[in-house]
Amino acid sequence: MYTLYYSPGTASMVVHLALLEIGAPHELRLVDFAADAQHDPEYLKLNPRGVVPTLVIDGRAYFEAVALLMLLAERHPEAKLAPAPGTPERAAWYQWMVFLSNTLMSTYRLWFYPGELGMPEHAPEARAAVQKKIEGVWDQLDAQLATHGPYLLGAEFAGADLLLTMLMRGARNMPRPATGLPALKRLADAVRARPSWKKLYAIEGLQEW
Numbered sequence: 342m343y344t345l346y347y348s349p350g351t352a353s354m355v356v357h358l359a360l361l362e363i364g365a366p367h368e369l370r371l372v373d374f375a376a377d378a379q380h381d382p383e384y385l386k387l388n389p390r391g392v393v394p395t396l397v398i399d400g401r402a403y404f405e406a407v408a409l410l411m412l413l414a415e416r417h418p419e420a421k422l423a424p425a426p427g428t429p430e431r432a433a434w435y436q437w438m439v440f441l442s443n444t445l446m447s448t449y450r451l452w453f454y455p456g457e458l459g460m461p462e463h464a465p466e467a468r469a470a471v472q473k474k475i476e477g478v479w480d481q482l483d484a485q486l487a488t489h490g491p492y493l494l495g496a497e498f499a500g501a502d503l504l505l506t507m508l509m510r511g512a513r514n515m516p517r518p519a520t521g522l523p524a525l526k527r528l529a530d531a532v533r534a535r536p537s538w539k540k541l542y543a544i545e546g547l548q549e550w
């Protein structure tokens with residue numbers, strides 16, 4: 342049994358999607374951002390940075406969405422969220438998981454939380470720099486998918502595609518949404534058609550995108 346601390350439509354989505362893809366029994370605990378529950382002292386004991394997701398396994402809490410996705414893929418190989426260990430596809434899977442974490446996820450913090458840049462609101466140059474970095478990653482990914490897609494690993498869907506689609510969703514209100522690029526949109530459409538995506542929308546009460 343897993344316990345996932347989540348907030349609808351946030352970085353916890355990818356872990357929730359993985360649990361649904363696997364069909365693993367799990368309990369959901371809402372972290373109510375409106376009530377600042379992510380900074381509740383009890384929650385901070387589980388997740389010291391006060392963010393979601395947190396996944397509790399056998400009474401022990403773990404954090405970082407991409408690490409949790411990797412962990413679930415490893416614990417449930419039958420769900421095929423990752424290619425078999427030791428294969429070139431597995432190597433590419435590690436590559437893209439870490440790439441998405443290092444490039445988009447870390448930069449999203451700077452876009453959505455200007456306080457992390459030490460400013461209450463973005464100075465125009467800071468906003469432009471963060472936007473440029475994100476858009477450069479979309480261009481790279483679109484080129485990758487156009488030549489080696491339709492999925493990040495080529496012909497086969499994997500957990501990295503759940504992560505990428507969640508991140509595309511996060512960019513839906515940015516000046517240049519990722520789905521404006523054709524190969525990225527094709528991948529997003531394929532992932533949004535999956536039963537896990539639809540089920541998550543129903544459970545988390547999401548509508549847009």
Ligand SMILES: N[C@@H](CCC(=O)N[C@@H](CS)C(=O)NCC(=O)O)C(=O)O
Binds near residue numbers: 351352379406407
């Ligand atoms: N790198 C972290 C990022 C998590 C993160 O930024 N979560 C956001 C939601 S998308 C959050 O909890 N924000 C609440 C806050 O910062 O107060 C992870 O992957 O777990």
